[in-house]
Amino acid sequence: MAFSSILSIALVLTPGSEAFLSARGAMPLASSRAVASPAAFRSTSLAPRQQCNTKSSKMSTAAAPKVAGGSTAAPVPAAASAPSVKPPPQMYQNAVDIGQKKASGSVAKLFLMGIISGCHIGFGALLAVSIGGNCPGLLATNPGLQKIIFGAFGLPFGLFMTVVGGGELFTGNTAVVTAAVIEGKASIGGLLKNWVCSYLGNFVGSLLLVFLAVQGGVVVNPGSAMGIATAKTSLTFVQAFARGILCNWLVCMAVWMSVSASDAAGKFFAIFLPISAFVALGLDHSVANMFLIPLGMALGAGVTWSQFLLANLLPVTLGNIVGGAVAVCGLYSGAFGSLFGKK
Numbered sequence: 001m002a003f004s005s006i007l008s009i010a011l012v013l014t015p016g017s018e019a020f021l022s023a024r025g026a027m028p029l030a031s032s033r034a035v036a037s038p039a040a041f042r043s044t045s046l047a048p049r050q051q052c053n054t055k056s057s058k059m060s061t062a063a064a065p066k067v068a069g070g071s072t073a074a075p076v077p078a079a080a081s082a083p084s085v086k087p088p089p090q091m092y093q094n095a096v097d098i099g100q101k102k103a104s105g106s107v108a109k110l111f112l113m114g115i116i117s118g119c120h121i122g123f124g125a126l127l128a129v130s131i132g133g134n135c136p137g138l139l140a141t142n143p144g145l146q147k148i149i150f151g152a153f154g155l156p157f158g159l160f161m162t163v164v165g166g167g168e169l170f171t172g173n174t175a176v177v178t179a180a181v182i183e184g185k186a187s188i189g190g191l192l193k194n195w196v197c198s199y200l201g202n203f204v205g206s207l208l209l210v211f212l213a214v215q216g217g218v219v220v221n222p223g224s225a226m227g228i229a230t231a232k233t234s235l236t237f238v239q240a241f242a243r244g245i246l247c248n249w250l251v252c253m254a255v256w257m258s259v260s261a262s263d264a265a266g267k268f269f270a271i272f273l274p275i276s277a278f279v280a281l282g283l284d285h286s287v288a289n290m291f292l293i294p295l296g297m298a299l300g301a302g303v304t305w306s307q308f309l310l311a312n313l314l315p316v317t318l319g320n321i322v323g324g325a326v327a328v329c330g331l332y333s334g335a336f337g338s339l340f341g342k343k
Contacts, residue, residue, distance in 0.1 A: 085270070086260040092179065092336040094260050095329075099180030102173060103190030107197055110168050114201015117167030121202070122209030122291040124158020126218070128279065129292070133224030151279035155288060156272045159251070163258045163267055168198035171248050171287055172255035174324030182333045199317075206290035214298045222299040229296025232289060233307045237315045240284055244319020245327065247283035250274040251320075252328040284316040 086094055102110075132150025139146045162169050177194050180186035219225055235243070257270035278285065293308045333339035 084262050084266050085257065088332070089336045091256060091260040092332045095176045095256055095332075096179045096183045096185055096337070098259060099173075099176035099178070100185040102168065102194050103177050103180055103186035105168075105194065105197075107193065110194055110197035111201045113166065113168035114170070114198040115205040115208070116165075116201075117162045117169040117198070118202035118205020118207075118287060118290065119209050120161040120165070120167060120205075121155070121158040121169070121285075121287045122206045122213075123161070124155040125288050125291045126154075126209065126213055126295075127157060128154025129225050129228070129295070130218070130220055133228070134221045136221075136224075147280040147282075148276075151276035152272075155279050155285075156268075156275040159254060159258075159271050159275055160268055163255065163271065164264065168194070168201060169255075169287065170195060170199040170202050171251050171285060171320050171324060173198050174248065174321050175252040175256065175329040176259075178325040178329040179333060179337065182329070182339055183337055202287045203290050206287065207294060210291055210294045210298055213295065219295070219299060225292070225296040225299050226301035227296070229293045229301040229303050229308075232284065232293055233303050233311050235284075235312065235315075237311070240312055240315035241319040243282070243284040244286065244316040245323040246281070246319075247278045247285045247316075248320035248323030249327045250278040250283070251285060252324040256328060256332075284312070284319070286313060286317040286320050289313060289316060 085091075105113075128150050131153040132146060135146050135149060138149070159169070161167075162172075173194055177186060177191050181188060181191050213219060232240075251274065254271045254274040257274075258267040261267045261270050289312060293303065293312060297303050297305075297308065330339065
């Protein structure tokens with residue numbers, strides 16, 4: 001049987017071999033055809049391949065869409081996923097769009113959302129005082145580590161609530177609403193309305209949280225809060241102004257990047273790094289100071305309201321405006337906007 005199989009294969013591969021073997025008497029012609037005809041061998045050997053090609057042809061035909069005339073269109077590639085953070089030019093345009101909406105808000109809504117943001121920042125400052133301010137031993141032995149703890153726990157959490165939950169934070173608005181004005185999407189009147197309403201709302205929210213924190217007895221280390229209030233009101237006007245610029249430069253970058261992130265994790269990291277940095281550096285944020293200094297005053301710090309308002313809040317607020325409107329918005333508008341002409 002093995003010899004017959006080999007011989008039949010040879011017959012298929014060698015033209016005229018059937019007649020030759022039949023003439024020699026080695027194999028009858030009819031017998032050789034019975035063993036394996038070329039057509040039968042070819043159909044048998046090619047059957048699996050033909051079936052595979054038929055299946056793949058059907059699959060490719062089914063996957064490709066039909067177009068007019070019965071022809072098959074090329075498969076459409078899948079759309080690329082959107083980046084998790086917008087590139088800088090789109091980041092600037094996103095800030096312009098947000099600023100346009102903020103400038104068009106009603107007075108009542110802006111004021112109420114300002115109260116919400118004041119409470120959010122107050123919660124963050126209270127957490128920072130309760131954790132980072134409650135490490136007197138660490139402050140004496142390793143002040144750098146204590147500053148890291150004070151910066152990491154608190155204010156990043158407060159700004160995260162404002163960005164994700166919604167609110168009107170004066171310091172962040174100095175950048176985004178200014179961008180809308182530069183690009184002609186908002187008026188100076190809309191900018192002033194937003195700034196005044198959000199600033200007053202932030203102040204009311206901060207004082208509300210001071211009242212609740214003191215009445216609730218949640219400040220575990222009053223000495224820390226009193227020390228912060230005294231230190232901040234002891235700065236010169238120029239020192240407070242410069243610290244306000246540096247602070248809001250970082251805060252507005254945190255807002256700038258976080259509102260351009262597409263998910264909560266991206267927003268958190270965009271907020272965490274700049275905010276923890278400004279707190280650890282000892283810079284001054286007007287809305288945070290609206291909570292921290294009155295809290296220290298309520299707990300017994302020897303600071304008057306005039307000292308708070310004139311020696312700290314006024315220069316810090318002016319510095320925050322420069323940091324947001326000039327250092328962040330102005331530079332980005334010059335690079336990607338129309339501050340110095342057409343884009």
